[in-house]
Amino acid sequence: MSQSLKDSVNKGVLELKPYEPGKPIEETQKEVGLDNIIKLASNENPLGMSPKALKAISSATDLNRYPDGNATQFKEKVASEYNLKPSMVTVGNGSNDIIEFIAKCFLSSADTAIFSQHGFAIYPLAIKASGAEPIKVEAKNWGHDLDGIADSVKENTKAIFLATPNNPTGTVLSVIELTTFLKKIPSNIIVLVDQAYFEYIEDEQYKVPFELINEFSNLVISRSFSKAHGLAAFRLGFSISSEEIADFLNRVRQPFNANSLALIAGVEALNDKKHISESVDINKKGLALAEEFFEKLGFDFIKSYGNFISFDSKMDSDKSFKYFLSKGIILRSLKVYEMPNHLRVSIGTENEMQQFFSTLEDYAKFLSK
Amino acid sequence: MSQSLKDSVNKGVLELKPYEPGKPIEETQKEVGLDNIIKLASNENPLGMSPKALKAISSATDLNRYPDGNATQFKEKVASEYNLKPSMVTVGNGSNDIIEFIAKCFLSSADTAIFSQHGFAIYPLAIKASGAEPIKVEAKNWGHDLDGIADSVKENTKAIFLATPNNPTGTVLSVIELTTFLKKIPSNIIVLVDQAYFEYIEDEQYKVPFELINEFSNLVISRSFSKAHGLAAFRLGFSISSEEIADFLNRVRQPFNANSLALIAGVEALNDKKHISESVDINKKGLALAEEFFEKLGFDFIKSYGNFISFDSKMDSDKSFKYFLSKGIILRSLKVYEMPNHLRVSIGTENEMQQFFSTLEDYAKFLSK
Numbered sequence: 001m002s003q004s005l006k007d008s009v010n011k012g013v014l015e016l017k018p019y020e021p022g023k024p025i026e027e028t029q030k031e032v033g034l035d036n037i038i039k040l041a042s043n044e045n046p047l048g049m050s051p052k053a054l055k056a057i058s059s060a061t062d063l064n065r066y067p068d069g070n071a072t073q074f075k076e077k078v079a080s081e082y083n084l085k086p087s088m089v090t091v092g093n094g095s096n097d098i099i100e101f102i103a104k105c106f107l108s109s110a111d112t113a114i115f116s117q118h119g120f121a122i123y124p125l126a127i128k129a130s131g132a133e134p135i136k137v138e139a140k141n142w143g144h145d146l147d148g149i150a151d152s153v154k155e156n157t158k159a160i161f162l163a164t165p166n167n168p169t170g171t172v173l174s175v176i177e178l179t180t181f182l183k184k185i186p187s188n189i190i191v192l193v194d195q196a197y198f199e200y201i202e203d204e205q206y207k208v209p210f211e212l213i214n215e216f217s218n219l220v221i222s223r224s225f226s227k228a229h230g231l232a233a234f235r236l237g238f239s240i241s242s243e244e245i246a247d248f249l250n251r252v253r254q255p256f257n258a259n260s261l262a263l264i265a266g267v268e269a270l271n272d273k274k275h276i277s278e279s280v281d282i283n284k285k286g287l288a289l290a291e292e293f294f295e296k297l298g299f300d301f302i303k304s305y306g307n308f309i310s311f312d313s314k315m316d317s318d319k320s321f322k323y324f325l326s327k328g329i330i331l332r333s334l335k336v337y338e339m340p341n342h343l344r345v346s347i348g349t350e351n352e353m354q355q356f357f358s359t360l361e362d363y364a365k366f367l368s369k
Numbered sequence: 370m371s372q373s374l375k376d377s378v379n380k381g382v383l384e385l386k387p388y389e390p391g392k393p394i395e396e397t398q399k400e401v402g403l404d405n406i407i408k409l410a411s412n413e414n415p416l417g418m419s420p421k422a423l424k425a426i427s428s429a430t431d432l433n434r435y436p437d438g439n440a441t442q443f444k445e446k447v448a449s450e451y452n453l454k455p456s457m458v459t460v461g462n463g464s465n466d467i468i469e470f471i472a473k474c475f476l477s478s479a480d481t482a483i484f485s486q487h488g489f490a491i492y493p494l495a496i497k498a499s500g501a502e503p504i505k506v507e508a509k510n511w512g513h514d515l516d517g518i519a520d521s522v523k524e525n526t527k528a529i530f531l532a533t534p535n536n537p538t539g540t541v542l543s544v545i546e547l548t549t550f551l552k553k554i555p556s557n558i559i560v561l562v563d564q565a566y567f568e569y570i571e572d573e574q575y576k577v578p579f580e581l582i583n584e585f586s587n588l589v590i591s592r593s594f595s596k597a598h599g600l601a602a603f604r605l606g607f608s609i610s611s612e613e614i615a616d617f618l619n620r621v622r623q624p625f626n627a628n629s630l631a632l633i634a635g636v637e638a639l640n641d642k643k644h645i646s647e648s649v650d651i652n653k654k655g656l657a658l659a660e661e662f663f664e665k666l667g668f669d670f671i672k673s674y675g676n677f678i679s680f681d682s683k684m685d686s687d688k689s690f691k692y693f694l695s696k697g698i699i700l701r702s703l704k705v706y707e708m709p710n711h712l713r714v715s716i717g718t719e720n721e722m723q724q725f726f727s728t729l730e731d732y733a734k735f736l737s738k
Contacts, residue, residue: 004556005557005559005587005614007557008475008527008559009474009617010473010475010477013474013621016620016621017620018619018620019438021435021438021439021624021625024437042435044433045433046433048431048433049432049433054432060602062602063417063599063603064413064415064416064417064418064599064600064601064602065601066390066391066411066601067601067602068390069390093604093626093628094625096623096624096625100623104498105378105382106377107379108477108500109477109478122624129473129620131477186373187373188373188374188377189377190374190377217374218374230433231432232432232434232435232625233432233433233435233628233629234629234630235436244374245374248378248382251386251387252385253387254462254463254469255390255465255491256463259462259602259604260603261602261628261630262628
C-alpha cells in the first residue's frame with residue numbers, strides 16, 4: 001500500500017486488531033489431527049437450534065427476494081412477547097450490530113466511551129473504530145465496578161457499555177445496583193445493557209426488565225438469538241429503547257441488515273419455550289457440575305450466570321489452551337481480556353462435559369508433575 | 370427524548386433519512402386489496418435463487434454454531450473462481466456492507482467523498498453517517514461524468530463511489546473510460562467501483578476486470594449475490610482490493626457479518642453457471658421487449674445494462690407509481706434520485722413483463738385522456 005493511502009485511514013482503525021473468533025472445529029481437526037473434536041469455545045447452544053425455528057425455515061420461500069427491511073413481523077412478535085411497541089425494537093445482524101449502531105450514532109473523535117476491564121472485547125473495538133477514546137474502568141471481583149464507572153464519566157463521555165451476565169467473566173449486575181447506577185448517569189449518555197445471556201439467569205434480582213427504559217430515557221437493552229435460542233449461524237439480535245433512540249439507531253442500520261431466514265427463525269425461536277427451558281436446564285446442570293469439578297481439583301473459578309464458566313488454569317492460558325486443544329477440546333484463552341491464566345469453557349452436552357472433566361483431571365495431574 | 374440526548378447524536382446522523390426499500394408484496398396486498406401483486410421494484414432475480422445453492426443450504430447442519438468468521442471456504446471459492454488470492458477478498462453482509470466499511474475506514478468529519486447525481490442512494494447515506502461531507506457531481510446523460518468527478522476532487526477528498534451498471538439509471542462505464550479516470554485520481558483516494566449488476570453485462574468493453582486493482586492500488590471492486598445469483602434474502606456480497614486495503618476493511622467488519630447459510634449458498638451459486646446464464650438470458654429478452662414497448666408507446670427510457678430499466682412516466686412519479694400499484698404492479702418511484710417523473714421497472718418473468726406491458730398500454734391511454 002502506498003504510504004499516502006495508509007495516511008487516509010482513520011486513526012482509530014489503524015490501531016485496531018480485529019476480534020478473534022473461537023477456533024472452528026474443522027480447522028482444528030486438520031491442525032491437531034484428531035477426528036473427535038469438541039468445541040466449547042464460543043458459548044453456543046449445545047442442544048442445537050430451536051426445532052420450531054428449523055421447521056419454519058425449512059418451508060421458507062422467495063429467497064430471491066430482499067428481506068423485509070422493516071422486519072415488521074419480527075418486531076411485532078418481539079413487541080407482543082414483551083408487551084412493548086414495535087417502534088421500540090431495533091433489529092441487529094446479531095446483537096453485535098446494536099453495539100455498532102450506538103457507536104455510529106453517538107461517538108466521534110471528540111468523545112469518550114466507557115467499558116469495564118474484562119468486558120466483552122467488541123466494546124473497545126467499536127469505540128476505537130468510531131474514532132472516540134475508550135475509557136477502561138478496572139473491574140471489581142471480576143465484574144463491573146459501577147461506582148468506578150460513574151466516577152469515570154467525563155464531560156465528553158457519550159456512551160457506557162455494560163453486560164449482564166458479562167462475557168467472559170459470567171458476572172451479573174442486580175436490577176437494584178443498575179437502577180442506582182443509572183440515577184447517577186447524566187441522561188445525555190447512552191447506557192447499553194447487553195443481555196446476550198439473559199435467558200440463563202434464574203434469579204429474579206438479576207433479570208433486567210425492559211420496563212426500565214421507561215424510567216431511564218438513555219437506556220438501551222440488547223438481546224441475542226445466538227445463545228439460548230441456538231441461532232448463532234443466522235445472526236440475529238435486537239435492542240429495546242425509547243422510540244426516539246430506536247429512530248436514531250435505525251438511521252444507521254443497513255436497510256437489509258437482518259436476513260430473511262434469521263427473521264423467520266427468530267419469531268419461531270421466541271415461540272419455542274420448550275427448547276429454551278431445555279437449554280437453560282442442561283446449562284444449569286453443566287454449570288453445577290463444572291463448579292464441583294473445579295473445586296474438587298483445586299481450580300479457582302468465577303461464579304457464572306451465563307452458559308460458560310472461566311477458571312484459572314494456573315499457567316499461561318495460551319499454553320493451557322494448547323494442552324486442551326491437543327486432547328481435542330477447544331476452549332477460549334482469556335489473555336486478551338487481561339486474564340492471562342484464565343480459560344473459558346462453554347457449557348456443552350453431558351457427554352462433552354464429561355470429556356472436559358476427564359481431560360481436566362489429566363491436566364491437574366500434568367500440572368502437579 | 371431529552372434535548373440533551375439528541376445533542377449527543379452525531380450531526381451527520383441527525384440529518385439522515387433512512388433508505389426506503391421497495392414495498393413488500395404482502396404489505397401491498399393488504400393496501401390495495403388485490404391478490405395478484407407482482408413486484409418489479411427491487412431488481413431481484415425473477416427466476417428465483419440458484420437451485421444449486423438451495424440444495425446446499427437444505428442439508429446445512431450445525432446452525433447453532435457461529436459462522437466461520439474468516440469465511441475461509443467462501444473466500445477460497447471466490448479466489449479460485451477469479452484467479453485471485455483469498456486475502457484480497459472482503460466479505461460483506463450484502464455489498465452494502467462494503468460501502469459501510471469504506472466509509473468507516475476512510476471517512477471522518479474532516480473529509481469529503483464524491484458520488485454522482487442519480488447514483489445509488491446508499492452512497493450519500495454512508496458518507497453522511499460517517500460525518501464526512503458528500504460532494505454530488507452532476508450526471509451526464511444520466512450516467513457518471515467522470516471528468517466532472519475528477520475535477521471535483523478536493524484536498525480533503527478521501528473516497529469516490531461509482532457504480533457500473535449504475536442503479537437506478539442502468540448506465541455503464543467502459544473499462545477504457547474508467548482507466549483514464551483512475552489515472553487522474555490521486556492514489557490516496559479510495560475509488561469504489563460497485564458492480565452489483567456485473568453478470569448482466571454482455572459487452573466486453575464494460576466488464577471491469579478485477580486485474581485492474583494491480584494497476585490501481587486505491588481501487589475496490591464490489592460484487593453482489595442479490596441479483597443474478599438470486600440470493601437477496603441471504604445478504605451476501607464481497608469486494609476485491611489489494612491485500613492491504615482488505616486488511617483495513619476487515620478491521621471494521623463485524624466478526625460474523627455474513628451468516629453461515631449465505632456463505633454456503635454463495636459458494637454453490639458461483640458454481641451454478643446454468644442458473645446465471647438462464648437469469649442473464651431472461652433479463653436480456655425482457656429488456657429488449659421493454660425497450661420495444663417504451664418506444665411503441667412513446668415513453669423515453671434510459672438504455673440499461675442492469676436487470677431493470679427506468680423510464681419517464683410523463684407525470685410526477687409518486688402519482689404514476691400509485692397508478693401501477695393500483696393495478697397490482699409495484700415499481701419504484703425515482704423521486705429521491707432527482708428523477709421526479711421517472712419510474713424504474715425490474716425485469717421480471719415473461720408473464721410479469723406481459724402484465725406490465727399491458728398495464729403500460731392502459732397507462733398510456735390514461736395519460737392521453
